Amino acid sequence: MKEYFKNIYETISTVLVGMGVTWKHLFEKKVTIQYPDERLTLPERERNRLYVDMEDCIGCRQCENACPVDCIEIETVKALPGEDAGKTKAGQKKVFFVTKFNIDFSKCCFCSFCVFPCPTNCIKMTDEFEYSEYSRNNLIYNFSVFTPEEAEEKKRKFAEFEKEKAAQKAAAVAAQKPAETNTNTSNNNQ
Amino acid sequence: MNNLVQEIIVNLLLAAAPLFLWILPYALLAVYLERKISGFMQDRLGPMRVGKWGLLQSLADIVKLLQKEDIMADAVDKKLFNLAPLLVFIGSYAAFATIPFSSIYIGSNIDLGVFFVTAISALVVAGLLLGAWASNNKYSLYGGMRTAAQIVSYEIPTAIVILSVVIIAGTFNLKEMSEQQTANIFNWYIFGGPELGLKKFILIPFMLVGTVIYFISSLAEVNRTPFDIPEAESEIIGGYHTEYSGMKFAFFFLAEYANMFAVSAIITILFFGGYQSPFGYLGNLLNIKWLVGVEQIFWFLFKGLLFVFVQMWLRWTLPRLRIDQLMVTCWKYLIPISLVNLIIIAFISLL
Numbered sequence: 001m002k003e004y005f006k007n008i009y010e011t012i013s014t015v016l017v018g019m020g021v022t023w024k025h026l027f028e029k030k031v032t033i034q035y036p037d038e039r040l041t042l043p044e045r046e047r048n049r050l051y052v053d054m055e056d057c058i059g060c061r062q063c064e065n066a067c068p069v070d071c072i073e074i075e076t077v078k079a080l081p082g083e084d085a086g087k088t089k090a091g092q093k094k095v096f097f098v099t100k101f102n103i104d105f106s107k108c109c110f111c112s113f114c115v116f117p118c119p120t121n122c123i124k125m126t127d128e129f130e131y132s133e134y135s136r137n138n139l140i141y142n143f144s145v146f147t148p149e150e151a152e153e154k155k156r157k158f159a160e161f162e163k164e165k166a167a168q169k170a171a172a173v174a175a176q177k178p179a180e181t182n183t184n185t186s187n188n189n190q
Numbered sequence: 191m192n193n194l195v196q197e198i199i200v201n202l203l204l205a206a207a208p209l210f211l212w213i214l215p216y217a218l219l220a221v222y223l224e225r226k227i228s229g230f231m232q233d234r235l236g237p238m239r240v241g242k243w244g245l246l247q248s249l250a251d252i253v254k255l256l257q258k259e260d261i262m263a264d265a266v267d268k269k270l271f272n273l274a275p276l277l278v279f280i281g282s283y284a285a286f287a288t289i290p291f292s293s294i295y296i297g298s299n300i301d302l303g304v305f306f307v308t309a310i311s312a313l314v315v316a317g318l319l320l321g322a323w324a325s326n327n328k329y330s331l332y333g334g335m336r337t338a339a340q341i342v343s344y345e346i347p348t349a350i351v352i353l354s355v356v357i358i359a360g361t362f363n364l365k366e367m368s369e370q371q372t373a374n375i376f377n378w379y380i381f382g383g384p385e386l387g388l389k390k391f392i393l394i395p396f397m398l399v400g401t402v403i404y405f406i407s408s409l410a411e412v413n414r415t416p417f418d419i420p421e422a423e424s425e426i427i428g429g430y431h432t433e434y435s436g437m438k439f440a441f442f443f444l445a446e447y448a449n450m451f452a453v454s455a456i457i458t459i460l461f462f463g464g465y466q467s468p469f470g471y472l473g474n475l476l477n478i479k480w481l482v483g484v485e486q487i488f489w490f491l492f493k494g495l496l497f498v499f500v501q502m503w504l505r506w507t508l509p510r511l512r513i514d515q516l517m518v519t520c521w522k523y524l525i526p527i528s529l530v531n532l533i534i535i536a537f538i539s540l541l
Contacts, residue, residue, distance in 0.1 A: 018508060022503060029233075
């Protein structure tokens with residue numbers, strides 16, 4: 001019997017205590033952040049979408065090599081002797097045209113491994129994290145400053161130059177040993 | 191003949207008034223309040239995106255429910271399945287017929303008011319059980335059985351407490367009960383009713399106990415937490431309304447909220463003065479007759495919503511009871527206490 005009344009007392013008192021707690025929370029400051037309207041400031045070193053400053057990129061391909069998921073795709077064309085590939089902000093002379101610099105963010109794992117080896121600090125993590133797309137192809141970001149046509153042009157020129165060089169080389173070789181060839185032919189004739 | 195037709199039309203309009211003027215807007219408001227209060231009590235903000243502070247959220251929800259496809263599984267008993275939500279809604283809506291919203295508006299001023307409300311609310315159980323059975327779903331059936339066991343058990347303490355108030359009031363008529371508690375806050379039945387003298391003071395603790403018991407069992411009757419085991423989401427999905435979607439689900443939902451207000455209204459009438467103002471009326475002061483009635487509507491809805499708020503408050507305070515705890519609470523505590531309470535009140539009324 002004593003327990004019976006104790007139970008009643010405990011029930012009522014604990015329920016009242018609980019109601020007091022919830023009542024207090026009714027007026028407490030809310031923790032919700034109304035996301036698109038208000039945002040938390042992100043930490044200083046957070047890792048989100050990559051950004052490449054193409055002015056500084058010297059086409060050394062170290063980021064491509066470092067990437068564990070192979071999401072960076074780089075194509076470079078060497079500058080021809082007469083051409084100027086430009087300079088980095090620090091004044092370093094560039095040797096390559098970076099005709100293609102694609103990063104596929106559907107693959108990127110935000111490990112930041114590409115950021116550390118970059119000699120000119122041109123690839124870096126930004127605080128941009130809202131870049132969802134309806135198509136997976138839209139996640140492949142093209143950082144190269146050249147249009148595909150320009151890139152083709154550069155490649156064609158380089159190929160021509162190479163061919164010319166090869167032809168020159170061949171001509172030089174041919175000029176160097178005309179006697180040998182002659183003897184060979186004469187030998188054949190014999 | 192013409193008179194008869196006129197009378198029928200007027201009565202139909204009067205009968206539909208609480209539905210369109212109060213229950214539907216109230217349900218929208220209550221859903222919004224429920225979500226806001228839940229949010230606030232958990233240090234969240236609740237709905238914020240639809241309209242200013244999310245005010246149009248429940249409207250959007252209703253539109254969504256109206257548009258939704260009405261899914262019906264092959265194995266359900268189609269007739270009963272369609273009948274159940276209607277029955278549930280009729281049960282909870284019919285209870286509003288005898289509730290006096292004000293001295294100028296009462297659907298039907300019958301002498302057996304409280305009795306009618308208790309009886310017609312029991313129709314809800316039949317509807318829920320019907321829906322649960324017709325769904326042909328294990329969890330629905332579990333929910334239905336739990337509902338039946340729970341509501342039928344908890345109707346006993348409810349009825350006993352109502353009886354003890356009826357002894358004091360000397361009437362079943364809800365309007366007369368409200369009229370008796372007029373003029374003063376201390377004329378409310380929770381403070382011993384309109385009588386004066388020693389009797390009133392002896393009555394107060396027992397009426398208080400009656401109020402608490404009625405409130406607890408009314409919580410169980412409308413399947414609110416902590417007595418929401420019939421629709422325990424984490425145990426049996428949605429209970430009896432697992433298989434329902436779209437408009438039929440909305441009917442169950444509407445019925446639940448209508449029920450919440452109905453029991454709050456009954457508590458208000460039985461213990462807290464019904465539509466009577468705790469102070470005087472502005473209408474009497476300014477000598478404007480119709481203003482009194484409007485004020486009474488305000489006080490009635492205010493008190494009713496206050497108890498709806500307490501129900502929501504309790505929902506976020508208490509965890510759900512186990513089925514055996516539920517039965518122990520009812521049969522071992524509420525019923526004996528309310529019985530003893532009834533007997534004592536009966537003796538006091540003889541004084």
